[in-house]
Amino acid sequence: MIEVLNTTELPRAREAGALVAGILQTLKSRCEVGTNLRDIDLWTQAMITEAGAQSCYVDYEPSFGRGPFGHYICTSVNDAVLHGKPYDYTLANGDLLTLDLAVSAGGVVADSAISFIVGDATSSETVALISATERALSAGIAVARPDARIGDISHAIGVVLSEAGYEINTEFGGHGVGSTMHQGPHIPNTGRPGRGYRLRPGLLLALEPWVMADTAELVTDADGWTLRSATGCRTAHSEHTIAITDDGAEILTLPPRSQP
Structure with a gap:
């Protein structure tokens, strides 16, 4: 299914995007050495409930998972x-934490992810890993406009990731959003320009470049959900929900301080 929003629905998409962005930034500010992942989940639940919104994850039960996800946010650490x-x-000093959040507000879903280092430790390799996904995300957004193709976005993302020296896994990638979290079209993190679904105003897309430092192979935890690098290397993931407009792409999940 691919949904295209009309002009009356786009303001609700903006509200959903602002909510997701705000929650993620609040969580980032609270995540420090000693924070428990279960507390992050509880904080997320409280903020979603306070906003009168709905979690997209608690009852999420796709074919690739084991039963309902049962939590309000994805918390992925290191590998x-x-x-x-x-x-x-x-959380320990120097941990690489990825927070991935999808929320439905006003009947429209927004989805976003951020990766960052916990504490005051720095690692040039980790910083480069995160930077590559952020730059790839920006490149994909830059080519998203009416009459462009999904392949144009995939190609732009893939060029950045490949030039940074990372292998690209295409099992999971970006996707359409609307009244539900996962819709068509699928947006691989590499591809051929000029191919695939043609973009048009009203389309909402969640673009999400992610990479692993030295492999493209995933393994699944015993919990049936958490996906890790097969080699135990570090990973990073950046994601924004965008709306295709007459003029290009509007980022709906920018952090509050980044809003124009």
Whole structure:
């Protein structure tokens, strides 16, 4: 299914995007050495409930997962890159944490992810990993406009990731959003320009470049959800929900301080 929003629905998409961005930035400010992943989940639940919105994750039960996800946010640490289930883990200095959040507000879904280093430790390799996904995300957004193709976005993302020296896994990628979290079209993180679904105003897309430092192979945790690098290397993931407009792409999940 691919939904295209009309002009009366776009303001609700902006509200959903602002909510997701605000929650993620609040969580980032609270995540420090000693924070437990279960607390992050509880904080997320409280903020979603206070906003009168709905979690897209609690009852999410796709074919690739094991039963309902059962949590309000994905918390992926170090070698975990996607669908990280919150568990009893206390963040340590230098941990690479990815927070991935999708919320439905006003009947429209917004989806976003951020990766960052916990504490005051720095690692040039980790910084480069995160930067590559952020730059790839910006490149994909830059080519998203009416009459462009999904392949144009995939190609732009893939060029950045490949030139940074990372292998690209195409099992999971970006996707359409609307009244539900995962819709068509699928947006691989590499591809051929000029191919695929043609973009048009009203289309909402969640673009999400992610990479693993030295592999493209994933393994699944015993929890049936958390996806990790097969080699145990670090990973990073950046995601924004965008709306295709007459003029190009509007980023709906920019952090509040980044809003014009």
